[in-house]
Amino acid sequence: MREGAMVQQATILVTGVNGQVGYELLRSLQGLGRVIGLDRAALDLESPDAIRRVVREVKPAIIVNAAAYTAVDKAETDVQGAQRLNVQAPALLAEEAKRLRAALVHYSTDYVFDGTKDTPYIETDAVNPQNVYGKTKLEGEHAIVASGCDHLILRTSWVYGMRGKNFLLTMLRLGAQRNELSVVADQVGSPTWSTTIAALTANLLAQFTAASDGAEWWARHSGLYHLTANGATTWHGFAEAIFETSDLPTKPHVKAIPASAYPTPAKRPGNSRLSNEKLAQVFGVRAPEWRQALRLCMAER
Template identity: 65%
Template sequence: MTMERNILVTGVNGQVGFELARSLQGLGRVVALDRQQFDLSDLDQIRRVIRESKPALIVNPAAYTAVDQAEQEVDLAMRINGEAPGVIAEEARSLGAALVHFSTDYVFDGTKAGAYVETDATNPQNVYGSSKLAGEQAIAQVGCASLVLRTSWVYGLRGKNFLLTMLRLAADKPSLRIVGDQHGAPTWSKTIATLVAHIAAQGGIEGNDWWRAKSGVYHLCAGGSTTWADFARAIFDTSALEKKPSVEPIPASEYPTPAKRPANSRMSCGKLEAAFGLKVPQWDDALRLCLAER
């Protein structure tokens, strides 16, 4: 990929999109679009914008991410997360462009004892997970050169996420009751963007045949695992807080939500590390780096 080639990045006001618009600089001419400029619910706009910008690479972190609200907005979630990725893939195929698309640990039901691998059976337990799986399947059906990257428990220093919620609550809550029986890997948005930039740099050198040879589903999340309760403790311990709340772990059954969450969101990144010669950071190391930037 040369500086003359366009890299289209969607959702640039989101946690991951914001970081990608920066990490991909230098690999091409980054065309960074927000929801108004690239609305995944407007399939005609998607086609028009891609045809006008003629990207060599499309990186699509934009999505419908309101997990609980999706239980009431099924059609909208399915259009944005399920149909739109297929349209993007069709346009990428027509241009001979590569597509990097993001999916989620919620495509699994969370009943496996160990870490999920890419070949494990999917069985989403909520509308959000079902819509993201539909997007994966739409891309696969089109057959363009594409990487589908499943990630988990994304946080960062902007937007709405668990990290920022905990830091806000710490200011006036002496104690917090937080779910302690769901396991996963908190993943810093900047970790995702940095790894994608490394992958894109490799693909840019080799061209479209490289992207096609590497096409498939990969897991991209931080290494190791924790619970939401222990993640909260780590945030408080790592932050320079005047007041540090105590954390009481509770079962998920005591914190009911409209959308069911998987008890196990652990995913192995071995396939991604082997394919691209990369090493994902441990979740707690990444957290320290994130909070150092705060």
């Protein structure tokens, strides 16, 4: 890995820039190097040849992989599609990073856990994904570690923002159309703003660029971390908070229902809370409380 002073002028390759997190990364990473953002048209992550060709042409010092197959229910029947984006693509990016002596930042999910624990999950807790999406994301994690490249694997949860498809935008759309909405109230997690994820990622990489010895920095920091907003709520509680901070002229009534009343093809964990203590102890950073982040997000709207 290059010396920290050199990385400031080096290239950072960001994938999935049309997605929620990738779009925000393009803004948050400014100043840390030459940022190159690629969408699906510029880099087809389902093509191994394209991955190898593009990475070798760009020669990045850091790859930030914000692309993923995130259609959780669709993945139950499109297993191969989920595997291509969530397993094969990160495995190849990791291999190329290792070859270039670069580093890979990759995002994973709370869905690697089965949700039966009563307290927030820590990085060393046993994994037991209950759906195809979670299984493929876990396989992607394992592939990155097996490559031996310098890496940060950041597990997050309940990602939302003002782009793409997510719970926040769905609630705002439905809330403008209906007087009452039924929302699951027995699944718990931490709604995490895409901007928070991007900003904290930039914070971690800024610490690397400031290091006097980049190789030594990665030797101490490479690994798996949980990165979510602080605090937790249910989907029902999240929906109520969205409408409380929205500018809808008429707020819909949000009816609490059990997950059993809203069956989905993919099973979701009952507890999606992730502990951020390792991230705080190692890097000295903490995400904002989820309600505070939601207010900032809604202010942008």
